[in-house]
Amino acid sequence: MTRKQVDTMETGTSTTMTSRTLEKSIKSAYDGVDPVPPREDIREAAMRPVLETGKWWWTAVITLGVVVIAGIVAWVMQLRDGLGSAGYNNQAFWAIYEADLVAFIGVTYGGAVVSAVLRLTKARWRAPLTRIAEATALVTLPIGMMFIIPHLGESPRIWELVWPPYWNLSSPILWDFFAVSTYLLATVVFFYLPLIPDLKITLERLSAGPDNLKTRICKKLYAIVGNNWIGSIPQRRVLHGALGLISIMIIPMAVSVHSVLSFAFSSSSRAGYLETIFPVLFVVGALYSGVALVIVMAAAFRRGYRLERYITEKHFVRLGFILIALGATYLYLTFTEYLVDGYSGTIGNAAWVRQTIMGRYWIPFWFFVVGAGLLPLVILAFRRTRNVKGIATASVIILLAMWVKRLVIVIPPATEPLVKSPLNVASANWGTFHFTWIPITITLAATAAIPLLLLVVFKFFPILPVADMEEMAAETEGLEEDLSTLSVMASTGNGSSGNRKEIIHANI
Amino acid sequence: MAFNRQKVQLPSRTGTEITGGSCSSGEISGLLPDQDGTYTDSMHPDKSSESREGISRRHFLERAGVVGIAGALVGTGVLEGVGGHKAGAVTTTTSASQATGASSKPAHQWCMVIDLRYCNGCKVCTQACQTAHYLHKDQTWIDVFTMKNASGNTYYMPRPCMMCEDPPCVQVCPVKANFRTDEGLVLVNQSRCIGTRICMNACPYQARYFNWGPAKSAPRQPFPQEPEWPVPQVEGTVGKCIFCAAMLPMGKIPECVGNCPMDALYMGDLETDVAVNASGQVIKLSAFLANNDAVKFKESYGTHPRVFYILGHDQDLDNDEEAG
Numbered sequence: 001m002t003r004k005q006v007d008t009m010e011t012g013t014s015t016t017m018t019s020r021t022l023e024k025s026i027k028s029a030y031d032g033v034d035p036v037p038p039r040e041d042i043r044e045a046a047m048r049p050v051l052e053t054g055k056w057w058w059t060a061v062i063t064l065g066v067v068v069i070a071g072i073v074a075w076v077m078q079l080r081d082g083l084g085s086a087g088y089n090n091q092a093f094w095a096i097y098e099a100d101l102v103a104f105i106g107v108t109y110g111g112a113v114v115s116a117v118l119r120l121t122k123a124r125w126r127a128p129l130t131r132i133a134e135a136t137a138l139v140t141l142p143i144g145m146m147f148i149i150p151h152l153g154e155s156p157r158i159w160e161l162v163w164p165p166y167w168n169l170s171s172p173i174l175w176d177f178f179a180v181s182t183y184l185l186a187t188v189v190f191f192y193l194p195l196i197p198d199l200k201i202t203l204e205r206l207s208a209g210p211d212n213l214k215t216r217i218c219k220k221l222y223a224i225v226g227n228n229w230i231g232s233i234p235q236r237r238v239l240h241g242a243l244g245l246i247s248i249m250i251i252p253m254a255v256s257v258h259s260v261l262s263f264a265f266s267s268s269s270r271a272g273y274l275e276t277i278f279p280v281l282f283v284v285g286a287l288y289s290g291v292a293l294v295i296v297m298a299a300a301f302r303r304g305y306r307l308e309r310y311i312t313e314k315h316f317v318r319l320g321f322i323l324i325a326l327g328a329t330y331l332y333l334t335f336t337e338y339l340v341d342g343y344s345g346t347i348g349n350a351a352w353v354r355q356t357i358m359g360r361y362w363i364p365f366w367f368f369v370v371g372a373g374l375l376p377l378v379i380l381a382f383r384r385t386r387n388v389k390g391i392a393t394a395s396v397i398i399l400l401a402m403w404v405k406r407l408v409i410v411i412p413p414a415t416e417p418l419v420k421s422p423l424n425v426a427s428a429n430w431g432t433f434h435f436t437w438i439p440i441t442i443t444l445a446a447t448a449a450i451p452l453l454l455l456v457v458f459k460f461f462p463i464l465p466v467a468d469m470e471e472m473a474a475e476t477e478g479l480e481e482d483l484s485t486l487s488v489m490a491s492t493g494n495g496s497s498g499n500r501k502e503i504i505h506a507n508i
Numbered sequence: 509m510a511f512n513r514q515k516v517q518l519p520s521r522t523g524t525e526i527t528g529g530s531c532s533s534g535e536i537s538g539l540l541p542d543q544d545g546t547y548t549d550s551m552h553p554d555k556s557s558e559s560r561e562g563i564s565r566r567h568f569l570e571r572a573g574v575v576g577i578a579g580a581l582v583g584t585g586v587l588e589g590v591g592g593h594k595a596g597a598v599t600t601t602t603s604a605s606q607a608t609g610a611s612s613k614p615a616h617q618w619c620m621v622i623d624l625r626y627c628n629g630c631k632v633c634t635q636a637c638q639t640a641h642y643l644h645k646d647q648t649w650i651d652v653f654t655m656k657n658a659s660g661n662t663y664y665m666p667r668p669c670m671m672c673e674d675p676p677c678v679q680v681c682p683v684k685a686n687f688r689t690d691e692g693l694v695l696v697n698q699s700r701c702i703g704t705r706i707c708m709n710a711c712p713y714q715a716r717y718f719n720w721g722p723a724k725s726a727p728r729q730p731f732p733q734e735p736e737w738p739v740p741q742v743e744g745t746v747g748k749c750i751f752c753a754a755m756l757p758m759g760k761i762p763e764c765v766g767n768c769p770m771d772a773l774y775m776g777d778l779e780t781d782v783a784v785n786a787s788g789q790v791i792k793l794s795a796f797l798a799n800n801d802a803v804k805f806k807e808s809y810g811t812h813p814r815v816f817y818i819l820g821h822d823q824d825l826d827n828d829e830e831a832g
Contacts, residue, residue, distance in 0.1 A: 082743050083703070084720025090646055093708040093718060153703020153718060153744030160683040160702055171682035173704050268709045269676065269809055418714045419667060421653040 035233060036467070036474050041309075046198070046462035046469075047205045048305050049455075056304070057455065064452035071445020074438045075150055083153050085438055091415045092433035097151040099406035100443055102261060102282065103289065104144030105180060106406075107399070107450075108187065110290030111137025112254040113322070115190065116247040125318060127472050128310040130194065131465045132301060132454075133294045138191045139453035140293070141184050143446050150442055172264040179260040186250050192225070193243050197467030199226030202460075218460060231467070258282045265409070271348025272341070272413025281333045288326040288372070289402040292395035295319050297454060299392035301463060310464060313388050320380050320391045327398070331373040334405075352416045360432065361412050364404045371401025614690040614779070618751055618814070620765070621774035621783050621793070621802065622666055625820040629654060629664030633764035633773065640752070640763040641739050642726035647717040649749040650764045657822045666773065668764065669694060669715045669749035670805060670813030677707035677716065685745075687735075692778075692814055693753050695735035701745035708746060712809045716748045751775075761786075778814075 078086055088095060114133035118126035149155050160166045161177055168174065199222045206215045229235065259279030266278035275281070295316060302311045338357065341349040356365050379385045379394040415432050631652045643649065650668040657663055675694045678686040685701040688694045708716045723741035731737040737754035741747050752762035760766070761775040761784060768786045776783030776793045783793045796802075802816040 082721035083718070088718070088720055090708075090714075090717050090720075093705045151704070153705065153746075154701065154742075155744075157683075157700075157702045160700065163683075166683040166700070168679075168681055168684045170679045171706070172680060173682040173706055177682070264706065265709075268680070268706075269712050270709060273709065414709070418712060419651075419653050419665075421655050421665070 036231060036236075036470050039466075039470050039473050042464060042469050042473070043201060043205070043466055045305075045307055045310060046464035046466045047202065048307075049301075049458040049463045050202060050460065051205065051209060052305075053459070060304075061452060061455055064448040064455075067448035068445045068452060071442045071448075074441035074445070078150060078438050078442075079155065085436060086150070087434040087436045087439060089433075091417075092411060094414050095411050095433035096407065096435070096439040096443065097147050099403065099410045100439075100446065101144060101147040101151060102258075102409070103403045103406045104140055104147060104446060105261060106144075106258065106282070106286030106402070107290045107293040108137040108141045108144065108183075109254055109258070109283075109286040110292075110294035111135075111187065111190070112250055113287055113291055114294050114319070116250045116254075119243065119247045120251075124472055124476075125315060127469045128307070128464055129294065129298055129315055129319075130468065131461075131463055132298050134187075134191045134194070135454055135457050135461070136294055136297050136450070137187050137290075139457060140450055141180070141187050143449050143453075145180055145184070146446065150439070172260075172267050175260050176264055179257045183253055183257040186246065186253050190246055190250055193239065193246060194465050194468060195461055196226045196239065197229050197231055198462050198465060200229045200231075201466050202462055214459075221460075236471075254286075255283050258286045270413055270416075270418070271346070272352040272416060275337055275341075277333060277337050277340075281330070281337065284326060284330045284333060285402060285405070288323070288330050289399055291319055291323050291326060292398040292402070293450070295323070295395040296392055296399065297451070299388055299395075300451065301454070301458070302388075305458075305463060307463070310469070316388045316391045317380075317386060320376075320386065320394070323376055323391075323395070323398070324380055327372060327376050331369070347420060348416065348418075352412045355416065356408060356412045359412075361408060365408050368401045368405040368408060371397045372405060373401075375401075614692075616756070616780070617692045617778035618671065618756065619692070619776045619778050619783075619793075620668060620671075620751070620762075620815045621776050621791075621796065621818065622815060623772045623774070623800075623818040624663060624665060624823060625818060626770040626772035627652070627664045627666055628770055629662075630769065632767050632769055633666055636763040636767035637749070641741075641747075642724045643717075643741065643747070644724055647719075647741075647747060649715075649717065649747070651715075655823075658824060659822050661822070663820065663823055665817075666764070667713060667715065667805070668815060669751070670713050670811065670815045671751060673812035673814060674810060676710035676712070676809075676811060680706045680710045682706070689753075691756075693736075693751055694748075695750055695753060696738065696746055696748060697735050698733070698738050698742040698745040698747065701742070703744045703746065705746065712806050712811060713813075716746050718746050719743045776816075 086096070111133045114126060115130045115137075119130070148161075149158060152158060161174070203219065203222045203226075206218050209215065259282060262278040262282040265273040266275050268274060298311055298319075299316070302308060338353055342353040342357075344350075355361055375397055376394045379390050384390075411433050629652055633650050634648050634652055637643070637650050638645070638647065641649065650666055653665045653667060655663050655665050671692055671694050673692070675686070675688055678688055678694065681701075682704060683700055683702055685697045686694065686707055687697065703718070705718060708714075708718065719741045721743065723743050726740035729737065729739050731739075731754050733739065733742070735753070736750065738747055738750065752760070755762065765773040765775045765784075766786050771785040771787050771789065774783040774785045774791065774796075778793065781793045782790055783796065784790045797816055797818075800818040802818055804813045805815065805817060806813075
């Protein structure tokens, strides 16, 4: 019996769940057959990006690709001219690339929240968003990690970071390196696990289409990573268990990554970096900007691939409420940091707080307060602006303002003189960071790389989590009880393994 | 807390006699050793400069156990390569302990004394340092800050690397490019440094300077580019004051000390308990520091610097700035 035959059989009987079909479902569960009825409309929508390659796809890819290439050119120029060409000097020794590193690793948190947190809390509405969220995390994390390359003065020696004899385990940079690498692994797993059932479906769809290079690549790839899925109850149980486990694991892991990232700053003696609130501030900031990025990407791909039926305005409003909660928390934490440091009035802290709030960094600071703190509240407060367009616009502003906030975190304390001398006080020309085209181009390239890589990722993998959504649909259609009965029976049953093997064989 | 002086002393130099026509800084800071790398009296003609304790500059160098062997070893490139600093430290120690008959512990613990009562802010030290190490103008390995004291008067404060006993820069480097030698010198291995600049963040004294662009070209040097003599600098890596580490085994005091026209800087050795300035005045280190109430810069940071400051009247060395 091939999978297709099973599918047609299931489709035929799933519309009305009588006791006869339930019996049949139980039997098929033992036989290792998928008990969840397929939903053609979901499958069609999810496969749209994989199968369609419109003119706009090429336009987008080429445009974004040009920006990415410009970034690479800028990096080569920086290699030639030295890090000074990026606007650095001995006072502003850390600036834009460090802010980028924090910002781009931060936005990966959207995947963790939307997917892991909402999965754990069993929020059903999350389903259509999870794939976009997980894919966004998957592509932004390597992009964020890439910023270590222009950040280094001697980029060609980056291999020393992975050369154990050179490791100095007391260095916060090495802690960052370990934390982010582990998180990358977890992100890949977290993207892969819910994808397993969908790979099978994708392969079927592709096989039905023309036999071209892409189909062949996909076949080879999926044969390695996901060909054993039949969707039987035991398989679903294992998958759900694994997803639950990794959802639990990825949350503390994500929290640890950004707090460890903050140690690079907060473990130093520099006033303005030595902040015990930094780990919390960084984590909340990452969640905040991460959710904003998921909103932007969901809005863009929803429109591009006509997914309005599945990703509705309700999704955006709900994410928007999460956004407000996180944004208010972040603003409050920032306020706490500035209050404590400014109030204590020690020379070093008072200096950088003054420089930030009303000194030479007042413009970026207040841009952050308005853009990431107040504006989202206003947009979501009014029903007129509380729609997809409004929330997406607010998210873009939040992302920009949060990036600026990272600059405000990094630059003012670095440029504050540590030897207080009347001629050495921070003034307009005393060693601040000066933007040049090189780091701006590299930052833009990294920004462009996010949608670019997502466009490519969704060429190979369905944009909606088909299996997840089908399960949800089945549950809402009254199958919930039956499914739980099935799973109980499957967990107590013992005679299914032989049949399952046969079916797997038949499928291969 | 501000440093509270136990007693106020008149700015008088302990145990020194200035003889007329003391040697010029150029002679002291001659870059090249003699042909065999040994120290000769002809380089420093003012033998007559005797301290109250009766120690001459020559004696200082003898007591410090600085003989030509170490210099010759350095000159012949024994210290080459990545592990050079280790070899260098060991070699220097061995040869020096042979000379002084000391046990396995290092023969020197280098330090610096800066007498703020005499510094007039001329920045000759900075210039001499930049000339000798071929540095850009903004790479002020020894910087001279203009400070204001409590009564609003100006004083000047030279700031070299503090050669901390517990250096934060060494701890934070991910690839062990910073290290501290047995003799208390904190150095940078520029052939390993990857340029994360986290050491610049960690240093509470802002004593580290990055090579943001191409390094200043330098003529052929007597030594290969190594942590003890990082000339020319390497682009994309961090550089800092090295106490002229490669010169010390040859009996030469650092450029800044040797060129100070005000004799405000002293090069010292905690092990042999002596220090010397540009004029060749030699002092008994412990007594000088105790008598003049020497302080360290930013002691609250727990770095245990090896640069001692002698304060004048009403000076406050920025010690009251607690971190965080």
